[in-house]
Amino acid sequence: MKYDLIVVGAGILGLSHAYAAARRGLKVAVFERSATPLGASVRNFGQALVTGQPPGPMLQLAKASREIWAHWAERAGFGLQREGLLVFARTEAEEQLLEAFVQRRAAEHGYQVALLRGTALADLYSGQFAHHRAALHGFEDQQLYSREALPALVDYLRRELGVDFQFSTLVRDVQPGTVLSTAGRFEAGQIVVCAGHDYQTLLAEPLAALQPSVCRLQMLRVRPRRDLKLRHALLTGLSGVHYGAFADLPEAAAVQAQILEQSPWLHEHGIHLLISPTPYGELIVGDSHEYGRDASPFNSEQVDNWMLELATDTLACQLDVVERWQGVYGARGRTPFTFLEVAPGLSAALMQAGVGMSVGPGMGEANIARLLGEDA
Numbered sequence: 001m002k003y004d005l006i007v008v009g010a011g012i013l014g015l016s017h018a019y020a021a022a023r024r025g026l027k028v029a030v031f032e033r034s035a036t037p038l039g040a041s042v043r044n045f046g047q048a049l050v051t052g053q054p055p056g057p058m059l060q061l062a063k064a065s066r067e068i069w070a071h072w073a074e075r076a077g078f079g080l081q082r083e084g085l086l087v088f089a090r091t092e093a094e095e096q097l098l099e100a101f102v103q104r105r106a107a108e109h110g111y112q113v114a115l116l117r118g119t120a121l122a123d124l125y126s127g128q129f130a131h132h133r134a135a136l137h138g139f140e141d142q143q144l145y146s147r148e149a150l151p152a153l154v155d156y157l158r159r160e161l162g163v164d165f166q167f168s169t170l171v172r173d174v175q176p177g178t179v180l181s182t183a184g185r186f187e188a189g190q191i192v193v194c195a196g197h198d199y200q201t202l203l204a205e206p207l208a209a210l211q212p213s214v215c216r217l218q219m220l221r222v223r224p225r226r227d228l229k230l231r232h233a234l235l236t237g238l239s240g241v242h243y244g245a246f247a248d249l250p251e252a253a254a255v256q257a258q259i260l261e262q263s264p265w266l267h268e269h270g271i272h273l274l275i276s277p278t279p280y281g282e283l284i285v286g287d288s289h290e291y292g293r294d295a296s297p298f299n300s301e302q303v304d305n306w307m308l309e310l311a312t313d314t315l316a317c318q319l320d321v322v323e324r325w326q327g328v329y330g331a332r333g334r335t336p337f338t339f340l341e342v343a344p345g346l347s348a349a350l351m352q353a354g355v356g357m358s359v360g361p362g363m364g365e366a367n368i369a370r371l372l373g374e375d376a
C-alpha cells in the first residue's frame with residue numbers, strides 16, 4: 001500500500017502530524033519502534049501551558065494547541081482539566097516578577113491571567129495555599145495525564161480517522177518516497193520523521209548540523225497524605241527563571257540572584273518545581289535538568305529529596321513516593337523547534353525545548369499545512 005504520509009514516531013509530535021494530515025483526508029501510517037509510546041510524551045507532566053510561553057510563535061502555537069487538545073479530549077475520551085495553572089510566589093522577588101508579568105506582559109500580549117492575593121488566595125482550596133504571598137492564575141492552561149491520553153489518542157486516530165499504526169517496528173532508513181523498516185519497505189508521498197531525541201538512527205547528518213543535545217529530568221509520582229483534590233497544574237516563582245514568558249523580564253534577575261545566594265543547588269541541577277494532579281488523587285512532581293550529548297542513566301537521590309522538600313513546602317502536605325522515573329527530551333537548539341525539509345517529500349520535525357505537549361499539536365497543524373502548500 002502506498003500512503004500519502006508516513007510518520008516515524010508515535011510521540012506527541014508524530015501523532016499531531018498524523019492527525020493534521022488524516023483530518024484533511026490523507027491516507028496516513030505511523031511507525032513506532034516500541035509497542036506503545038514510551039518516549040518523552042508519556043514521561044512528562046502533561047501540562048499543556050499557554051502561560052509560560054514567550055510572546056510570538058510559541059504563544060501562538062500554544063493557543064492553537066489548546067483548542068486541538070480540547071477537541072481530542074472530547075473525541076478520544078481522555079480527561080483534560082481546564083481550570084488552568086497556579087504559580088505561587090513564595091518570596092518578595094517571586095511576587096514582584098509575577099506582578100510585572102500581569103501588569104506589563106500579560107496586558108500587552110493577551111495572556112489570560114489574574115494575580116490572587118488576600119482573600120482570593122485564602123479561598124483557594126480552603127486555605128491550603130494561604131502560606132504563599134500570591135498566586136498567578138493562568139486561565140488558558142490545561143492538564144492531562146499523558147500515559148492515558150496518548151494511547152487514547154492512538155485509538156481515536158485509528159478508529160475515527162483511519163490512521164494505520166505499525167507498533168514494535170523500527171524504521172531503519174528513510175529516503176524520499178521510501179521507508180525501510182523491520183516490517184519491510186513502504187512508500188509514501190510525504191515522510192515526516194518525529195523521532196524525538198534520537199538523532200542518530202535516521203537523518204543523522206542533517207540533524208547533526210543542528211548540534212542537538214538532550215536534557216535528562218528526574219520525576220516522581222507521589223500520594224499526598226491528605227486528599228488535596230487538586231485540579232490545577234502548579235508551579236512556583238522558581239519557574240520564572242526558566243519559562244520564556246517571564247525569564248527576560250528585569251524582575252527575573254532578583255529571583256535568580258536569590259536562588260544563587262540561598263539555594264545554589266537548585267540552579268546547579270536545574271531544579272524548578274512543577275506539580276501535576278493525576279486523575280487518581282496522586283501528583284506528578286519534578287523536575288531537574290541535566291544537559292549533555294547523552295542522558296546519564298544514574299538518578300541522584302539527593303535531587304529527588306530536594307524536589308520532594310520543595311513540593312512538601314509548597315503543598316503544605318506530607319507526600320509518599322509511589323514511583324520514580326527519568327525522562328529525556330531534545331534541548332538547547334538554536335530555536336525551540338525545527339521543521340527540517342531534507343529533500344522533497346522527506347522532512348523532520350523536532351522539539352528542542354521541554355514544551356512539546358504545549359505546542360506540539362499546533363506544530364503538526366502548521367507543518368502539514370506547509371507541506372501541502374496551504375500557507376503559500
Ligand SMILES: Cc1cc2nc3c(=O)[nH]c(=O)nc-3n(C[C@H](O)[C@H](O)[C@H](O)COP(=O)(O)OP(=O)(O)OC[C@H]3O[C@@H](n4cnc5c(N)ncnc54)[C@H](O)[C@@H]3O)c2cc1C
Binds near residue numbers: 039197357
Ligand atoms: C520529564 C519530562 C517532563 C516534561 N513535561 C512537559 C510538560 O508538562 N509540558 C510540555 O509541554 N512538555 C513537557 N515535556 C516535553 C515534551 O514531553 C516533549 O517536548 C515531547 O514529548 C517531545 O515529543 P516527541 O514526539 O518529539 O518525542 P517522543 O515522545 O520521545 O517520541 C518520539 C518517538 O519516536 C520513536 N522513534 C524514534 N526513532 C524511531 C525509529 N527509528 N523508528 C521507529 N520509532 C522511532 C520513539 O520510540 C518515540 O516513541 C516534558 C518532557 C519530559 C522528558
